[in-house]
Amino acid sequence: MRDLTLDMSSCLSVDGVRITRKGKSLLNVPHLALDGPGPTLILGPNGSGKSLLLRCLHGLIVSDRGQVRQDGVALNADHKARQAMVFQQPVLLRRSVAANLDFVLKRQGMPRSARKSRIEELLAEGGLDGKVRQSARSLSGGEAQRLAILRALALDPETLFLDEPTSALDPNATQMIERMILRASTRGVRIVMVTHDIGQARRLAADIVMMQGGHVVEHGAAKQVLDAPKSDAARRYLAGGLVT
Amino acid sequence: MALILNGDAELWAIVLLSLKVSIFAVLISALIGMPVGAALAVARFPGRRVLIVLMNALMGFPPVVVGLLVYLMLSRSGPLGVLELLYTPTAMIIAQVVLVTPIIAALTRQVVEMLAEEYSEQLRSLGVSRLASVPVLLWDARLALVTALLAGFGRAIAEVGAVIIVGGNINHVTRVMTTTIALETSKGNLALALALGAILIGIAVAVNAMVSTLSLQAEREGLRHA
Known part of the structure; x- marks a missing residue:
């Protein structure tokens, strides 16, 4: 029912x-x-x-x-x-891949230690692990859109x-x-x-x-x-x- | 060249004072100009366009007039006369701040407005208010903003009219590269004038090279210096 x-x-x-x-x-x-x-x-x-x-x-x-x-x-x-x-x-913000996710997590008040592991989780979810420090603006079109989706999902x-x-x-x-x-x-x-x-x-x-x-x-x-x-x-x- | 290579104490004291005055002036101008420029880029209020036009007009304000106005403010009978700042490096810094702040504010406004247009919907979607967007935009426009600072520094270090009026070109106190070149040329001491001229050109070339490199990098990052 x-x-x-x-x-x-x-x-x-x-x-x-x-x-x-x-x-x-x-x-x-x-x-x-x-x-x-x-x-x-x-x-x-x-x-x-x-x-x-x-x-x-x-x-x-x-x-x-x-x-x-x-x-x-x-x-x-x-x-x-x-x-x-x-x-x-x-x-995408003119920052690294990780910093784009960190931006929204920090705004939500998540402590630094928790943010790091959440970023790793999210990047793994979007197949972007290994691109943590890369400039977000240098990602391919597909990768950039995946990062944008991950950033949106980071808001839960x-x-x-x-x-x-x-x-x-x-x-x-x-x-x-x-x-x-x-x-x-x-x-x-x-x-x-x-x-x-x-x-x-x-x-x-x-x-x-x-x-x-x-x-x-x-x-x-x-x-x-x-x-x-x-x-x-x-x-x-x-x-x-x-x-x- | 001998003066430069032999490390002539007087010459290098003048260079050092010039750099100190202009660097201080640019830093103070940045503290005033960047928030003002960014606020004008994101805020919407009646008279905003007039303020932008005024700020752009101030970029081309004649340095001698700025020098005269600062002189009137700092002279004994002026409103700030009690501070006794006239003919001190501080007075020169004030004059350069008045000259450089509009440049930094106007360039900041252009750069931040362009970025704000791109970020606007995304930042609103993320719940970032207009006011809270200012530091985000300033940080993300950092490469282009460094070029604005360098442009301001270029204007300050090469300026002669305002600093000679408020500084007085006093030996070992307020004598900077540009005022020394003017004085020594009139006295016929071309060696010192040429040595300082060469250093000034070197600084100008270095600043422009930095501006070009940073502009190129900013362009690659997708934010062209307007």
Whole structure:
């Protein structure tokens, strides 16, 4: 039997959110509730509002109208502290690999001795052991993104947002990152990830939010959305047709 | 060259005083200019653009005018006259601080603003406030900021107009390389003037070489000096 209390406590929802710039509606989501365990993949063509929705959910962009809610409460600093985000282009500090992880662990108040072992653990998790002292800026694209994910995971987040983290990576690097994401999901981290890669959605998603023109056109279990989409926009996108 | 190679005591005393005055001035300017520049880069308030324009304009402020203003402040009848700092190395340091601080602040603002743009969303995502982001940005821009310090040092060590007004070019007290060159040339003592000139050029070349090396390294690190 499902634990309804747990589901309610981990509900991330969007209500009446609208973002308009220069008279153009960029995001218009009357209601969306992410209450499953995830991973949730937000799928849609370029300019459909996927990244904007992700930034709203993380509180990086405040909508003109409406609210993002966690546990039924408007998103606040405490909620944000339990979230982390990884961007399409990893933004790494101009420091060593270890110092990038140390930065967030230190901010969390972890003592120096504990930080050292936690950094070793994290680097092993991301296959970056041996690169402790290397400058983070000299890592390859895949390694840099893995470090960005590890740094986000170092925050021990309840929710991890990822904005097309593999869009610029080769299949091997993509596979490594997808494994990291799945491992985090298995450990109980709620994953909310933007992608335009249908194959990736098929490999990772438990549920899919399909977007087009700033609207959520469909949200449901991955299998249902991918195999039997209800909306024309989703059908066209999944068939590889042009969606205008 | 003989003066340099034979370790002429007077010459090296002048060089040492020049270095002391300019290094102190640059350090004080860095303590003022870097936080001000970084704050202007990350803070958003009405009048910010005006302040930036003003700061950039101060970079090109004529040294003699700065010397005159500092002179008026430090002279007996000036507001800081009681300190009796006029014609001391401290007065020269003050004048150089006034000249160099806008340079360091403006360069810091440019470098930090560029980095802040890149880091902004990531730092906010990590829960770092605007104020708390300042030391992070300053540290990560350290290579480019050292070039800003060196640029400030270059300006300070080569400056003549302001230090001659507030220092007075007193032998063994406030005589630095640039003021000595001016004085000795007018007296026809070209040997000392040329020896000091050679050292000054050497310092300028060394500083520029360091700026180039650090700029190149900063560029490799992805932060070009603006």
